[in-house]
Amino acid sequence: MKKLLAISITALLLTACQQANQPNPSASTDSQAPASSSHADMHHDMNHDMHASTASATHGDMAHGGHKHVDLGVASTPAPALRESVYLVEGNWKNQDDQPFKLDTLQGKKQVVAFIYTNCNQVCPIMMKTMIDLQKKLPEDVRAKTGFLVVSFDPERDSPKVLKNFGEHYKADDKWVFLNGSDDDVRMLANTMNIRYQFAEGGMINHSNVISVLDESGKMIEQAIGNSQGEAKIIAAVSK
Secondary structure: OHHHHHHHHHHHHHHHHHHHOOOOHHHOOOOOOOOOHHHHHHHHHHHHHHHHHHHHOOHHHOEEOOEEOOOOOEOOOOOHHHOOOHHHOOOOEEOOOOOEEOHHHHOOOEEEEEEEOOOOOOHHHHHHHHHHHHHHHOOHHHHOOEEEEEEEOOOOOOOHHHHHHHHHHOOOOOOEEEEEOOHHHHHHHHHHOOEOEEEOHHHOEEEOOEEEEEOOOOOEEEEEEOOHHHHHHHHHHHHO
16 A cells, blocks of 8 residues: 555656646647546636636736746646545645644545745735635634645745744634645645646746635545635535
């Protein structure tokens, strides 16, 4: 079992490194077999929302110290997290309290998930505000059974202490977990959820601007644009 898990993890790492250098999914050809109908619909809706948001809003193209954020969209192939729990991804994670953290401790509750970095002053604040707002809009019984997970793209600068301050800035309650992990751990977890990111000039990170929902077992059941346009989809998925 351990040997099979090690092989799977190695394969995920190789795929993740390859995805980091891929062009925009809209310009690439998917050579894999098509996903199931529901998975394909989610991917189609996700890319449609991303393109619509880019066309109608300017926040994805705002200057950051003279540089512009580039929304990388989501990877073009079906996400591994649609088929298997992301909690199979191991790693040396630490939470905002600087305590070791295992992903499988999140089992039993649906999780609303975002990948961010705290030095981002463009789309990440919008994603955080969207998550805070939708948490408030959830019915009380649903809110009690929902967790919020934030993973940093930037483990070197986003120490647990920095992430704790970041969470306090947004008044995140005890339902929130902010994670710091190694570059390899973050890349592997992002890859399982089709999250793409690339380091750019000026300390900037271009990345997918999405919020995802995991079911109680850790499988991904929804992924939507990380702003108010995607809020309704996230709330609907969490409330099912």
